[in-house]
Amino acid sequence: MAKPSPTHAGNPILIKLGKRIRQLRESQGLSQESVALASGLDRSYFGGVERGEHNVAVINLEKIALALDIKIVDLFERK
């Protein structure tokens, strides 16, 4: 695991964010590894994000959005 963080463990907003990211990634036929690489994040970390295990900070949101060729808001809201 990316570390069981008691403070945000299973926080709905993170779960939702992770699902959304996975959805967007899969809709482009990309692997976790390729997106992780493209965004400059660790593959293991990125996997954890999709599983809602990380309280991702803004700069990483941006990196992920960029790697998926979308905007940050698209990570939170369906167009």
Place this chain on the structure above:
Amino acid sequence: MAKPSPTHAGNPILIKLGKRIRQLRESQGLSQESVALASGLDRSYFGGVERGEHNVAVINLEKIALALDIKIVDLFERK
């Protein structure tokens, strides 16, 4: 400062986010202190966010959005 983090020092996206938060807060005639209190964050920390000094994570974005009675996406995009 709340700590000069080399990784995000003066990052445009954080500066922009901070300005946006300040704008939204002031448009409601609220003080940093009241919003900080409402969001459960420290006044000093919240001030730093408005100055773009913090690479805020999702959970805190949510708290701030809630205290301002808006959505997370509104923090990134003008409606």
Place this chain on the structure above:
DNA sequence: ATGTGACTCAAAGTCCGTG
């Protein structure tokens, strides 16, 4: 009412590996 420096500490995030 706000900005800032100094500080602690838990968590963010990396790097190595496994099935």
Place this chain on the structure above:
DNA sequence: ACACGGACTTTGAGTCACA
């Protein structure tokens, strides 16, 4: 290609005192 884990370093979270 992905989930998961251990051990590790860096940084975000949160608080305080003072200008």
